[in-house]
Amino acid sequence: MNHDSSLVNRLTDRLIAGELRPGDRLSEASLAKEFDVSRNTLREAFRVLGEQGLVTHIPHRGVSVASPSTADVVDIYRVRHHVECSVLEHAPRNHPNAAHMEAAVEAAAKFAAEENWLEVGTANMAFHNAVVSLSDSRRLARSFANVLAELRLAFLKVEVLDFLHAPFIERNREVIEVYRNESPAAAAAKLGTYLGDSERQVLGAYARAGQG
Amino acid sequence: MNHDSSLVNRLTDRLIAGELRPGDRLSEASLAKEFDVSRNTLREAFRVLGEQGLVTHIPHRGVSVASPSTADVVDIYRVRHHVECSVLEHAPRNHPNAAHMEAAVEAAAKFAAEENWLEVGTANMAFHNAVVSLSDSRRLARSFANVLAELRLAFLKVEVLDFLHAPFIERNREVIEVYRNESPAAAAAKLGTYLGDSERQVLGAYARAGQG
DNA sequence: GCGTCTATCTTTGTTCAACAATGCATGCTA
DNA sequence: TAGCATGCATTGTTGAACAAAGATAGACGC
Structure with missing residues (x-):
């Protein structure tokens, strides 16, 4: 089941567990390989996380774990x-x-x-x-x-x-x-x-x- | 500039303006053609709107304009x-x-x-x-x-x-x-x-x- | 040595085509 | 008419491809 919600949850779990530290860059290519999904699917999940504020998205520089000031x-x-x-x-x-x-x-x-x-x-x-x-x-x-x-x-x-x-x-x-x-x-x-x-x-x- | 935020805004404008009525189904294929973007790009925008509650997403049945009960x-x-x-x-x-x-x-x-x-x-x-x-x-x-x-x-x-x-x-x-x-x-x-x-x-x- | 400029490389942004999976509609059978 | 099987349309996901922007590194002049 590669439903997006599941992917979002897996990413959220990692974030909350502290495996992905604030400020860490989230490379599309490497994370797509790690989670065994396509880049497009991963990007959809990134949008959700970005909307939730867990991840920061800067155009043409990708997403990174939010690092609250x-x-x-x-x-x-x-x-x-x-x-x-x-x-x-x-x-x-x-x-x-x-x-x-x-x-x-x-x-x-x-x-x-x-x-x-x-x-x-x-x-x-x-x-x-x-x-x-x-x-x-x-x-x-x-x-x-x-x-x-x-x-x-x-x-x-x-x-x-x-x-x-x-x-x-x-x-x-x-x-x-x-x-x-x-x-x-x-x-x-x-x-x-x-x-x-x-x-x-x-x-x-x-x-x-x-x-x- | 086909940045996603712009696409989200264009969709949001239509929703708020009432051009897309609550309950209307949003077909990926037709909307992609209408906005002249690819299905994948449109789907990324849909995720954002779904997270915002403006759009309802049912797996394998697509998204439709939220119709609050x-x-x-x-x-x-x-x-x-x-x-x-x-x-x-x-x-x-x-x-x-x-x-x-x-x-x-x-x-x-x-x-x-x-x-x-x-x-x-x-x-x-x-x-x-x-x-x-x-x-x-x-x-x-x-x-x-x-x-x-x-x-x-x-x-x-x-x-x-x-x-x-x-x-x-x-x-x-x-x-x-x-x-x-x-x-x-x-x-x-x-x-x-x-x-x-x-x-x-x-x-x-x-x-x-x-x-x- | 230091900064700057350019060339190159990497990564993201977006598209397209393909196929699998699911739900829906049609029409058949009883 | 109720139930069921088949085919159709749409979504879910992938992989490859290319454009576009940023990051890197080396050459150059000072």
Whole structure:
């Protein structure tokens, strides 16, 4: 089955797994051979990834793995603030998908104990995607997932997955707690401050790495 | 210049202008001939439009102009509520882009006087895109623009552009007023109720048209 | 040595022709 | 009329080919 979606997924997996590092050039010829598809088919997949922001396309210079700048990081956190906080604030209490949030946090805690930071990051992404899923909007969830995937490339770029994610496991747990026992609005406020802290940490890592 | 972006734009223009109606099948062969590009190039453009939600792709059955269902409309309005209201609520007072909002409303009023409802709709889209531009986030603006373009297909589907847009010109003006003279939060609340009314009207039109 | 210019090479952009795979329509059979 | 088989049209994918733009490297003058 060489359906395009499958090819897009295979490429996305590699990107999120960090096998293809931010900034890496993606040669059409070599990747086509590697995935055993034609150049044309690969290019169709590239368009999708480009639209999702995972890949940067420069005319006549090909595509490369997106390498988010600090400006991109700021932009991404703006999206996160607006989307995540608004969704959480207006979420009904006891939305069934809160279970997904909880499951993601527990998964993150498990992987953190194993010091498998890549998977901690994946679980963290799942947590925030679960938050947005409280909106019951497929479109919002999809767009947001794209933005989060792009943010993961930012993490991979500065290569500091551990301490960026570790402190937030407990804070995510608290968000669930407040959402369940106090109010969605209070949880949204809490999440907002956490996002602000997270953004600051990422930008700090960028500054230390000397990256633009 | 047969750059893909240009092809995507040409296709998007046709979609938004209503030349290609929702549900219309887009034959690769005939469109390739019409735009004088190869099938492969056209297919790359289709991927982009599919990712943007303007076009529906069913394997081995080709692409057709997206024909939003009532469920899609509801989903789209969920996005609108979360994004537009959140952005407006947290927008700084006197954001320079408020001028864009104002310009869009005046354009809409002008076209309404000419009873050019298609352009009124375009101006209305511009207004709401301007609202989201207050977030200063390119990503949010892009994703939102895609969703609005999809919503326009919903309008075209039920073919009632006039009364769907007309009443909202004045209400948009009021939103600007409140944003400027009262507070962004109050403006966001006002916009929220307007969006609710708008959604109800569109769904009503769907019901009358007997569309799913 | 250094920068610049040009020639060459590599990669992308696009087209075309071919064939496989799938879905659709037609007409046949019962 | 319902169900089925056959043929037809469209999409999915490939490979080769060439044009076009950028990257590289060597020659040249200073």
